[in-house]
Every structure is written in structure tokens, then in C-alpha cells.
Amino acid sequence: MSRADKVFKGNKSLNKLFQxxxxxxxPVKSDARNHSRSLSDQIIKEIHxxxxxxxxxxxxxxxxxxxxxSNPGGQMTDDQIILRxxxxxxxxxxxxxxxxxxxxxxxxxxxxxxEIARAILKYxxxxxxxxxxxxxxxxxxxxxxxxxxx
Numbered sequence: 001m002s003r004a005d006k007v008f009k010g011n012k013s014l015n016k017l018f019q020x021x022x023x024x025x026x027p028v029k030s031d032a033r034n035h036s037r038s039l040s041d042q043i044i045k046e047i048h049x050x051x052x053x054x055x056x057x058x059x060x061x062x063x064x065x066x067x068x069x070s071n072p073g074g075q076m077t078d079d080q081i082i083l084r085x086x087x088x089x090x091x092x093x094x095x096x097x098x099x100x101x102x103x104x105x106x107x108x109x110x111x112x113x114x115e116i117a118r119a120i121l122k123y124x125x126x127x128x129x130x131x132x133x134x135x136x137x138x139x140x141x142x143x144x145x146x147x148x149x150x
Contacts, residue, residue, distance in 0.1 A: 004047045017044045076133050078121055084136045085117035
């Protein structure tokens with residue numbers, strides 16, 4: 001019996017859970033995301049009681065736990081920005097960013113974390129996108145300083 005099956009068996013009201021690459025199961029996606037940050041393989045699977053499994057996100061990063069900027073031009077790609085918005089911010093923070101960028105409420109209603117992040121980029125001007133990237137990079141520098149104690 002898989003770990004997920006055991007969790008479902010012990011929690012009759014649970015219809016889906018989120019499993020990290022090390023096999024840990026979480027009923028809340030943000031808990032799985034937080035735990036996955038400590039893993040080198042940051043795959044999270046959404047597993048439904050029915051047996052259906054979906055990959056929620058995949059990110060393989062170096063020891064820093066940060067998304068590498070692999071774009072040769074030095075600019076983050078939209079997918080990298082979306083990933084960082086999802087991993088670094090709460091849904092509420094991203095909804096505030098979406099409101100700041102005048103994303104229509106109808107587009108956000110029922111949207112998941114990734115859809116909210118995509119909507120932010122869809123409605124952001126190029127200069128606003130640059131500001132988002134700058135904030136992401138500043139956050140990365142602060143996290144690195146905290147790790148190194150500088």
C-alpha cells in the first residue's frame with residue numbers, strides 16, 4: 001500500500017493530497033511546496049482519492065533552492081517568473097499584485113496559483129514586468145544573505 005493510500009485510509013474526509021518527491025504527503029498544497037523547497041527534486045504531485053495523479057510543478061534547482069536564470073540574454077523567462085510568483089508568494093499576495101496590475105476579477109475567479117501568476121504577466125506592461133523581476137531578484141539576494149549570515 002502506498003503512503004498516499006495509507007493517508008487516504010486514515011483520513012476519510014480527504015479527497016486529494018499533495019506528495020513531494022521524497023514521498024511526504026500533505027493535505028495542503030502550500031505545505032507541500034514549503035517542504036519541497038528543502039529537496040533537490042522539487043516535484044509535487046496532486047493525488048486524488050480516485051487514484052488520479054497530476055504533476056503540480058517541477059523545479060530542479062541548485063543548492064540555493066532558487067530558480068536558475070538559464071536564459072542566455074540574462075532575462076527571466078515568463079515561466080521562471082510564474083514559478084517564482086507561485087513559490088515565493090501566498091495566493092493573497094499574488095491576488096494583490098493582480099489587482100495592482102488591473103487583472104479583471106472575472107479572470108481570477110476560481111483561478112489556481114499558476115493561473116493567477118499567468119494573469120499577472122498577461123496584464124503587466126513591460127515596465128511592470130521589469131519591476132516584478134526586480135522584486136524577485138531582490139528577494140533572492142535577501143534569502144542568500146540570510147543563508148550566508150552576511
